Amino acid sequence: MPENKSSISVKNLSKTYDHTFKAVDDISFEVPAGSIFAFLGPNGAGKTTTIKMLTTLVHPTSGSITIDGMDPTRDPHGVRQSFGIVFQDPSLDDELTAYENMFFHAGLYGVPRGETAAKIKDLLEFVELWDRKDNLVKTFSGGMKRRLEIARGLLHTPAVLFLDEPTTGLDPQTRNYIWTYIKKLNEERGLTVFFTTHYMEEAERSAKHVAIIDHGKIIASDTPANIIKSASAANLEDAFIKLTGRKIREEEAGSVDHLRTMARAWGRR
Amino acid sequence: MKTNTLYAIYILWLRQLKRYFRSKSRILGSLGQPILFLVALGFGLNSVFAASGQGNYIQFLAPGIIAMSILFTAIFSGIEIIWDRQFGFLKEVLVAPVSRFTIMFGRTLGGATVASLQGLLTLIIATVIGFRPDLWLVLPAIVFMILIALVFTALGTAIASTLEDMQGFQLIMNFVVMPVFFLSGSLFPLNTAPAVLQWIAIFNPLFYGVDGMRAVLIGASHFSAWTDATVLVCISAVFLGIGSWLFSKIRA
Secondary structure (H helix, E strand, O other): OOOOOEEEEEEEEEEEEOOOEEEEEEEEEEEEOOOEEEEEOOOOOOHHHHHHHHOOOOOOOEEEEEEOOEOOOOOHHHHHHHEEEEOOOOOOOOOOEHHHHHHHHHHHOOOOHHHHHHHHHHHHHHOOOHHHOOOEHHHOOHHHHHHHHHHHHHOOOOOEEEEEOOOOOOOHHHHHHHHHHHHHHHHHHOOEEEEEOOOHHHHHHHOOEEEEEEOOEEEEEEOHHHHHHHOOOOOHHHHHHHHHOOOOOOOOOOHHHHHHHHHHHHOOO | OHHHHHHHHHHHHHHHHHHHHHOHHHHHHHHHHHHHHHHHHHHHOHHHHHHOOOOOHHHHHHHHHHHHHHHHHHHHHHHHHHHHHHOOHHHHHHOOOOOHHHHHHHHHHHHHHHHHHHHHHHHHHHHHHOOOOOHHHHHHHHHHHHHHHHHHHHHHHHHHHHOOOHHHHHHHHHHHHHHHHHOOOOOOOHHHOOHHHHHHHHOOHHHHHHHHHHHHHOOOOOOOHHHHHHHHHHHHHHHHHHHHHHHHOOOO
16 A cells, blocks of 8 residues: 555544534644554543544534545545444444344445355454354453454455544453554555554554644644654653643543443343 | 345344344243233223123223333334444444435334234234134234334334433333323223313324224224324324434434
8 A cells, every 4th residue: 555645634624512612623634544543632632523523423613534535524425435443432232143243234334245254254253253253242251342343344344444442441461462453454454544542552552653632633743753752751651641731631421321320230231 | 225225224124123032031021011901901890891881891902902012112112222322333323324214214114023023922912811803804903013113113213312311211101101002092992081081192193003903903993994094104104204304313
């Protein structure tokens, strides 16, 4: 894959909620095709809003986005076909088996029916879940679910893979495992990877390019090495703290958290 | 594109069915209530009902209880969108290259199929308990079951699309589901009821479902089966429209 072509191109992108709250404020960045790009920032900085705009879930207030040559606001279905996503929260159907989750995804994305079975096998073997394909997802560990979500996100052969905090809550072994997969995908299949994380060492180790967003604005965008150097920091975590400050960002518990508590009480999951 | 949309609808329909058949405990659990109603009310009030010259109460009650089990299952499978939404699966569907209407439609068809199956199970149980319909009239009754299921799955979807979480669930139970059931004439004949109740029933979709089923199953009804069916078809079209409009407003 040529490095000069941009897979994701964002220009002067803004999102204002309720005419007052600027969640994302005039950001611009480029993600070269075939690269691994880390999008970092404290809680509430605008990461998730940006990902939602890139993935057609939220309409931008102003600015332009191009993904794989298409505009998410004008051609949402085209863009949806061209990316895969692993959300921050699990998005599998627990009551279905691993294979069924894959099969339904293929159906929704119009994967040619003749190719579906072979593709599912290939990807489930890739994330080492083929022998568990007929197990219900609710019996899976957090790491297995993540691997399944990555496999599912790749099923329709996207050009870009979005990973929103793919390793949160996983033990170091599983995190290491997952990064091995992601790098392999990037190297072997030329996949562009756009990810967010709170583990700075992951970004430092894996990303070719890092952008740091805070209060809706991009405050640094460079290679990890350059960011560390210009902040005269020891590592990326140090640089991140220097750039974004030490103050802890509080996030209010949303309805999701309430519901999760309730669901646990009901024994659904 | 066209075949793709149809296939996506099929996939979403299939998902609802797989989930239904997989949860055996839920199937059995939701049969408990209709059985209780049929046995307790059916046998308990039979003599009173007969003494007032209205005939066999179980014959009268069974279509109402079948409608009830469809109503509950249909509303719940619509409401399940809230779970899907908060536990993520909906996000997976919303970023898929499929229109919102397709998603809503496939899901509603699936939910309605499940609710109809639940109605059929209740019908079988009712015949075991003592309900005696004309066998060949069961087929048109199934048409009414499907219509009831469609109307209320679409309604459930519409309500669920406007709710953030399950906090509003109790509200729906007490102010939508229960009134719809108790004021539909499922449990008592409306023609001898006060005029207020009759008026309320006219605006209750379930009334037309129960009335239609009674028309074909036991040959006693307010309106003709055709009138009931026409009203139900219109209501389900309206609810599907409102439901998909509200569903298209969902933000992941």
